Amino acid sequence: MPAALTPDFLHLLQRYQPLLRRVVRMYCTDADDQQDLYQDIVLQLWRAWPTYQARASAKLSTWLYRVALNVAISDLRLRTRKPPPERFGAALPEVAMAPEAGPDADDLGQLYQAIERLSDVEKAFVLLYLEERTYEEMADILGITQNNVRVKMHRVQDKLRHLLTQPA
Template identity: 45%
Template sequence: MNKALEKDFETLIQNNEFLIWKVCRVYKKELQDRQDLFQEIVIQLWKSYPGFKGQSKVSTWMYRVAIYIAIAGLRKQKNFIQFSEPDNLPSTAGDVQYDDTKDKQLGHLYNAIAQLNEVEKAIIMLYLEDKSYNEMEDILGINQGNLRVKMNRIKDKLKQIIKP
């Protein structure tokens, strides 16, 4: 791969690393597991980056890849993510350090979200990111009518989980 493509990818990851960390936080409880998932997502983004044509927003594409990898990893093996490092991965793209202190403030909400199924987690995460139902449909492939119904059910479910 050429150096310009590598540099563009590194910048893309640096500018959107928080997006990836959010997906990791929703799908993995332990810091080490989140770091492993982050690495796997970056690898898959790198593999698919040359094929990204810009037909959707970069964030839509990144969420789609990240959520797919998170859910696929859970379905393959509940506690293990397959790791394979591709050739020519930019050297600094996956070396981002994560500050766990902010997560502690959101622990109660994340504990409730952890009790949801994989699709519900993706929906609530995108909702909390203020994604429109159009964007959610693009990312998840679920039509807007179903998303609205699912969102109402998820809200009710979270209220029951969080209820003291």
């Protein structure tokens, strides 16, 4: 791995940091876990950067999503298998996923709670949908057909509707 970050890579991180932060937020609620996951994603992007530059067959945003989602899902599976030790202040309320104050804050909070109950793959669909990605882009990012994306999106939307009408 090269010792220094290149200006191209630093520009990439600056430009796409909001996208990466949204992926992190979708898969982690704890602020410390979010920071760890973000760093893992950046490290994996840096390791894969020379390979992407060499072939550049995919759109940059598609490549970023693939790497970020794969790292986030792998991290989630690892954390699920090995629950973290109890931390100081574990009883404190989570603020990382707290919606902003306003008239729709309660609805937004309920939506986040419903999304937390989805599987890791379903969360990826929701994230891409909220990012207003086309079915074609979703198919490229997730490595499935557009028709499969349509079917799975319909199922995820139905599941979210059900979760939003059911008590937590």
